[in-house]
Amino acid sequence: MDFFKTVGRRVYFQVRRIKKAMKNWKKFGVIMFGGLLLAMNILPIALAAGLLTVGVSPSGSTITMGTPATFTATVKLNGGLTSFDTLKWSVNDTPADQTTSGKTSFTFNPTTAGTYTIMARATKLGSDPATGQATLIVKDGGNGGGTTQLLTVGITPSGATVNPGVPQNYDATVKLNGNLTSFDTLKWYFDGNSESTSYRNKTKFAVSSMTAGNHNVKVVANKGTYNEATANATLTVQTVTPPAETMAIHITPEEPGSTEVGTPKVTNFAANVTLDGRPFSPDVIQWYANDVFQSASGVNFTYSAPMIVGTYRIQAKAVDGGKNDAWSNSAYVYVNPTPDQPYFYLFEVNPSPVTLYLTPGADIQDLIYTARDSKTNSIIPDSMSWISNNPAIGHMDVIDQGRRFVADQVGATIITVTAKWQNKTLYDFVYVTVLDVPVTERVLGSVEITPPSTALTAGGNQPFSAQAYDLFHNPINSGVTYQWQINSNVSYIGYLNQAYGQNITFTANPGINNTFVGALTVNAYFNNQSPQSDSATIAISDVIIAQEVLARVDVTATRYSILTNDTTVLTAQAFSNLSNPWPATYSWQIESGNATLSSLTGQSVVLYSNIWTGPVTVRVWATNGNVVTNTSTIMVQGTIPPVNSINLVVTPQTPTIVTNNTQQFIARVYDGYGSNITSQVDYINWTNLNPTAGSIISQSRDTMIWRADSILGTFSNALRVETRWGNLTDTEYISPTVILSGPIPNYYITSIFTAVIKDGSTPSEGDIILYTVTLRNNQPNLVSGIQLTMNVPTYTTFISASSVVDHPRISGRTITWDTGTLYNGEGKTMIVEVQINDGLPKVGVSITGQAHVRADQIPQGFNITSNTIVVTSGSGPITPVTPTDEPLTPTGMDWQTLVLIAMASLLLASITWVGLEAKAQRRLQLN
Incomplete structure (x- = not known):
């Protein structure tokens, strides 16, 4: 008896728990056993709504009564096979047996001849229900293959998919016992019981709909006393977003125009605007030069180039209400310097590279720039910018002739320095590395x-x-x-x-x-x-009127900086405690430095300097009852002594050169005090004294390239180098050794390819990326015919490309830069500006510059790549996650947390079960 009680109680509790679980499943879509929660409906809820369709095959068939027919349903979501929540079959709108529910295969065995519509209806959470259907014609078999007169109607196509508003044609075929026949009536229906009367007795039916989803097309045929025949078809209308209108603008002429300072240049530009390829007149056409608004003159614009050396980029913008603004292509006008006009020639920042340490005294570096025109005169740029590609590494303070870099944290940064003078822009780069070292002493x-x-x-x-x-x-x-x-x-x-x-x-x-x-x-x-x-x-x-007494003495000088063997006048003035000039007697003294005073007394004295240079401090005392004193410092500067010698240095002087190869030579001239005066000497002449050894193939003021012949040996004093500065001269000789074999000349170009956001901000849509490409030859052999091609990066729009050695050109989205020849130690730079497009497809788009470099000596070329810019904004749609890739949408918990919850739930369920079992056992014992 106890055994049956135990079994009965266990069965009772188990059934009770299962009933509760099924209630939760139906009501909430979850099952809970103890602490274990199974959320089975999370996936369907998370999926995005889509277009659900059902296909039934075969779509039309004819059988003899008594023969079963099998149909198969295919369920798709947005054109791809998918699972479903329910799938139910019906015959002539009558639900099929419940055992067929949820099965994709359905077998029907008719007992009566006639026309049957076989329909499958599917549902899936997040989508509208969908139906698919097929037509089955059943003939009466009889003893002779069929005696019943059977009227049938067929419709083609049985299913179609169209865009909103696009008509779809259907054709009806009426048959009697399988043979074409006439009919008394033929009626068409679309989505309901209302007949489309305009198509009465027509075998063709055309229908369209603007409503997305699945629609039903039905045709009904009648003939005499024969049976009524019916056929159905489906029309699926897709959801289509109409394309946005695209406005475009193009300006001509595109070919660059050029002139020289002093020669006016007027260019007439014309704009052509289209909307989706058709001519269009926008509300406004605005014209810009170098991004500065010029005029809103319409389709025509006359541009007069300013007489300032530089590159001027012309663009037009079309503006029309309700449409996105459209920017045109770029056209360029170049204003070149006249041959005798100095132009911006040299700009560099030193030192570079720089290594700093995070310790007081070692974390600061002054960065000093040098700017010169083409006549080697020092100049001050009209404007400058200093942009770090990693501002967190350190900050910069303004100082005379540059910036003071102060390290803030360990890391590295590239500082791009841009200088502009007379509308010409040059760049240089400073590479800073900050290291961490322990602080040994506070400062x-x-x-x-x-x-x-x-x-x-x-x-x-x-x-x-x-x-x-x-x-x-x-x-x-x-x-x-x-x-x-x-x-x-x-x-x-x-x-x-x-x-x-x-x-x-x-x-x-x-x-x-x-x-x-x-x-x-x-x-x-x-x-x-x-x-x-x-x-x-x-x-x-003091509330009491103060007695006026001697309070201070001031000292002024006619000049505070003088030369050696020069003079300046010092004057003293005493003042009272009420700041009024006050009478006093004065005495003077040289407190430090080496100079002479004209007198040691009096209100004014003359200071005489001698050959000694440096600061001279003079003290004055004023006496009237009490004594006050003050000092003044005069700086004595020496005159520059005359130069009485120069030193010509040529490198290399004893080179070893392989036959038929070249060698570059460099000359530098220094004065007797070690200062470089190469650019100031009257001339530097290169003379080949031994044509048997080789020949000079090119030369400039301070460089020469010499090619060795095929004769081997050492040729003493084969080349002579001479220079003169005023009445001072110097001469050096070069003695090359020509060998038959030796190291193969190394033709190698180093490259620096960087990308920064122009204004130093976080990369976003619409920002301008500044690409800097520097090619440098660090080998002794020259490299000629260098050409660089760069593709405008994806997701960007070209703005400009510039270089001091060549005007880069663009065709399509390819920039071509003819760099030319690079001699030993020489480098050349191109600057490219592009703008990040709006409407990027997602946040985090990566943009990387890519280029290809080739040369006469490197015909195969090589590829270079810039650092990557990651854009932190994006207004386009994010690519959806497919169910097969990510079965669940984010819930705010990582998967590790969910696993721990599940494990804890299982443990609680086990504990609960054990506790219930023990409790039930105790109750049985009590009973």
Whole structure:
């Protein structure tokens, strides 16, 4: 009996749990056993809605009564096979046996002759239900192969898919016992019971719909007393987004125009606008030169080039309400310098590369630029920009002739420096690497007084404190010595309670009524480093009218910087405590430096310099009751001594050259003080003294290229190099050795290909990418006929390409740059600007520059690639995730968390089961 009780209770609890689970499944789409939750409907809910279709095959067939017919259903979502939630069969709108539900195969065995419509209806969560159908004609078999007169109608096609509004034609065929026959009526129906009367008794039926989804087409035929025949077909209307209208604009002429400064250049441009390829007149056509608005003159624009050297890019923009603005192609006008006009020739920033360390004193580097025109004159660019491709590595402060780079963190950055002068732009690059090293010693950076200023009444006092800081403005709280003093020229205003210490107190003397800027000074000393100082301003007021007394003396000079054996006049002026000029007697003294005074007394004296150079400090005392003093410093600069010798240096002087190969020689001239004066000498001449050894194939002022002949040996003094500067001359000789075999000449070009966002911002749609390509020859052999081709990167639009050695040209989306010849150590640069397109397909699009370089000596060429720009915006659609790739949409939990939850649920379920079983056992024992 206990056994049956135990079994009965277990069966009861199990059935009860299963019933609850099935209720949850039907109501919520989940099953819960203990702590285990199975969310079976997550996938259907997550999938995006789509077009569900059902096909039934065969679509039309004829059988003899008593013969079964089998039909197969195919369910598709957006044209691809898919699973379904339900699939139900019906015959002539009567549901089939329940056992056929959910099966893709259906067998029908008719017992009556006639025409049957076999229909399969499928549902899938997230999509509209879909039906597919087929027509079955059943003949009466009889004893002679069929005696019943059977009327049938067929419709073709049985299913069709069209775009919204596109008509679809259907044809009906009426047969009697399988043979074509006439009919009394033929009626067409579309999506319902209302007949399309305009097609009554017509065998052709045309229908269209703007509603996306599945539609039903039905035809019904009647003839005399024969049976009514029916056939069905489907019409699927797709969801189609109409294409957006595209506006385009093109300007002519496209061919570049050029002129020289001083020769006016007028170009007439014309714009042609189209909309989806058809001529179109927009609301406005705007014209731009180098991105600066010029005119809204319509389809025609006259451009007068400015008489400033540079490249001018002409573009037009078409604007029309409700449409995206369209930018035209680019046309160029070049303004070249006249032969005698200096132009921007040289721009470089030094030093580069730079290595810094994250330690005070080793984390700062001044970057100094040099700019020269074509006549080697130093110039100041009209504008400059300094852009780092990794600003987090460090920041830059403005200094004279450049920037001061201060390292902030470990890493590397490339600083692109752009200089513009007379409308011509040149670039240079600084490569900075910041390394991490331990800080061994703190460096005193500054000291600050608190409060920096105060106001007192005569006889009042004010506490002051000082704080020292390191280079990073972190306080230094130990090891600092503070020394305080009241400036000597206002020492009468009060006194300090002590001269040393971090905290002091100032007491104002009575009878003082004025403001004294910088009256109190503190000097901070730390670890034998250079001291730092700060000062405070003290304002003292006295209700009693102060007695006017001598307070200070000022010193002025007619010139504060003089040459050796030169003079300047120093004048002293005494002032009272009320800042009024005050009578006094004056005495003078040379405090430091080497010079002579015309007198040691008097209000004005003359300082005479001699051959000594450097600062000369002069002190003056003013006396009238009390004594005040002050100093002035005069800088004595020496004259440049004459140059009495020059030194010509030629490299190499004893080269080894393989027969029929070339060698480049470089000459440099230095004065007797070691300064490079190569560009200043009158001439540098190269002479081939031994034609048997070889010949000069090209030469410039300070370089020469010589080709060895086929004769072997060492040829002493085969080449002579001469130079002259004024009446000074120097001569050097070259002695080459020609050999038969030797190392194969190495023709090699190094490249630097970088990409940065022009304004230094985070890459976004519409930003301009600045590509810089530098080709350099670091080998001794020249490389000639160099040409670079670069494709405009995908997702970008070309803006401009420029170089000082050639005007790059563009055809389609290919940029061609004829670099020419690179000699040893020479480099040339091209700048390309492109704009990131709007409407990128997704966030995170990568844009990489690619180019191909070839030369006469490197006919096969080689490819170069820039760094990648990753765009952080995108307005286009994100590619959807297919169910097979990602069966679940994101839930906010990673898969590891879900696995842990499932495991915990299983554990809870096990514990729950064990507990229930034990509890049931105890109850049985109690009973």
